Amino acid sequence: MKVVILGGGFSGAVIAKKLDRQKELEVTLFDTKEYFEYSPSLWKLLLLPSYHKHLIIPYRQFLKHTRLITDPIHHVTPECIETEKEKLPFDHLVISTGIDYPIFLKNTKNVFTIKSGVEVKQHSEAVAEAHTILIIGGGLIGTEVAGALARKTPEKQIILVHPHDRLLERNTKAVSRYAKKYLEKHGLQVIFKEKVVDHRSGIFITDTQRRIKADIGIWCAGIKSNPWYMETFPPSVFTERNALKVNQFLQLEGYQNIFVGGDITSTPEEKTAASADRHGRVISENILRALRQKPLIVYKPRKEPMIISLGNGDGILTYPPFVLPGFIPAILKLLVEKIGIKRLN
Ligand SMILES: Cc1cc2nc3c(=O)[nH]c(=O)nc-3n(C[C@H](O)[C@H](O)[C@H](O)COP(=O)(O)OP(=O)(O)OC[C@H]3O[C@@H](n4cnc5c(N)ncnc54)[C@H](O)[C@@H]3O)c2cc1C
Incomplete structure (x- = not known):
């Protein structure tokens, strides 16, 4: 069975890692980069660009059997993904391309x-x-x-x-x-x-x-959801804000062979790395269940604790109504970063 994953961020990378070793599956990951990047800590590079090497992990390091394609995609249809060079058919597709951060200014110099x-x-x-x-x-x-x-x-x-x-x-x-x-x-x-x-x-x-x-x-x-590559899909799959509508199994509304994970979904919850990761776990499990003709599992959005960093030595841990500010959240955030990258290895 052919599985194509479009986008190897928090959601897509977890799915690719879980499916990589399944002998029955032929998995392809499309991403414009050759590595997973830990975006919650990107602000660190403003002052320390050399830290980038600690925030990335090449896909090849944890995906041994998956085909990786960095060519830009042209279109996604309900049956295949098209690049300039090829048309890649799939039995299951995962869309997990995240969201855009567009600058709403005419002059974007500096x-x-x-x-x-x-x-x-x-x-x-x-x-x-x-x-x-x-x-x-x-x-x-x-x-x-x-x-x-x-x-x-x-x-x-x-x-x-x-x-x-x-x-x-x-x-x-x-x-x-x-x-x-x-x-x-x-x-x-x-x-x-x-x-x-x-x-x-x-x-x-x-x-x-x-x-x-x-x-x-x-x-x-x-932020802006921007699934520009889905122009052949009917308007019913997009919300007013262009997110992708999903059902309780994280399948694109009306398409049992397409799953959607991460920030681009319409799930009613904060768009966070933790939610994207949980989407990834549910989707990979559901693809395996579909393969084995078992009932799919349901995704339930939930509130997660959040850590807001205020530089390297301070932060805020919040899980309403609980709030813990100071040094401990900063340490926890660093630990979460290290674990978040290590778990893919
Ligand atoms: C600066 C910053 C700080 C953040 N801080 C936090 C935080 O503290 N805590 C928290 O929980 N969340 C935080 N987030 C949000 C968190 O990073 C996102 O919720 C999470 O990355 C969403 O995962 P995703 O899989 O949906 O998308 P992403 O992780 O964004 O991955 C999308 C992937 O798709 C690829 N892609 C996109 N378009 C295409 C295309 N056309 N073809 C091929 N590949 C494509 C991208 O290259 C990328 O690898 C932060 C985000 C940013 C940017």
């Missing part, structure tokens, strides 16, 4: 996201040289970036603009308060209830016409 290690490393020199850095967005990624920079680069002026009235607004108020206090203690300026809407040669303009001069902008505002 503005970048923390989506991939290569991108972050490319800009680390600009970060080192910058006197003023603007962080756009104060959700999980923006707050973690701010925490890392505020503590380690006290000589720089760092400003964070966030459209809501508190940081990390999807968390409890205690979490938001601790993060704000921590950042301000380290000299960072936080501007609430404003959105950066324009950028003209180093001047960022907010929706209240405030003008902020900054050498670089780190875009941490907003």
Whole structure:
């Protein structure tokens, strides 16, 4: 049976690893990179690009039998994946390409996201040289970036603009308060209830016409589901926000041979590495069950504890209503990183 996995991130890599040794399966993994990348720690590369080697693990190291393809894909249809060179049919497909972090500014010069290690490393020199850095967005990624920079680069002026009235607004108020206090203690300026809407040669303009001069902008505002390669699928498989609708078994709505895992799914839960990993476990189990004609298992979204890093020595562990700030969450987050990478080996 032919299984194709599109995207080898938190969800896809777990699935590929589990299916790799199954003799009955012929597994192919498509990814534009040749390695799994631990994205929750990419902010570390802003100040220490050489750390990248600790955040990646080549697919070949843990996938011995799976075929790897890095060629860009052109289309996905209900029966096959097409690249410029070939048409690859499948019995089961897993879609796990994650989400995009698009920059909603016309002028993106000196503005970048923390989506991939290569991108972050490319800009680390600009970060080192910058006197003023603007962080756009104060959700999980923006707050973690701010925490890392505020503590380690006290000589720089760092400003964070966030459209809501508190940081990390999807968390409890205690979490938001601790993060704000921590950042301000380290000299960072936080501007609430404003959105950066324009950028003209180093001047960022907010929706209240405030003008902020900054050498670089780190875009941490907003995510977008973008399954552009599925243009042959009916509109009924997409939500209003372009996520992929799944049933309780994580099958694409209306397609028993297609599973969807990770951030691109419509499951009602926070888009986190832990959820993507759990999707991966359920999907790989369900593919094996389908092969053995056993009943599929049900995926149940659930709330997970979350650790927000504020640089290397501080953080917040939250599992509402429980909140533990300080040094211990920072250590736990580092442990989670090490385990998250090691478990693939
Ligand atoms: C900076 C940052 C910090 C984060 N911090 C945390 C955190 O602290 N805690 C937490 O739980 N979560 C965090 N997240 C979110 C977490 O990383 C995601 O929820 C998780 O990566 C989602 O897994 P996924 O498998 O859906 O997608 P991803 O892990 O993004 O993997 C998608 C894969 O698909 C590949 N791909 C995409 N398009 C194509 C294509 N067209 N062809 C081939 N391959 C393709 C990509 O190369 C990638 O390997 C963070 C994310 C970022 C970016």
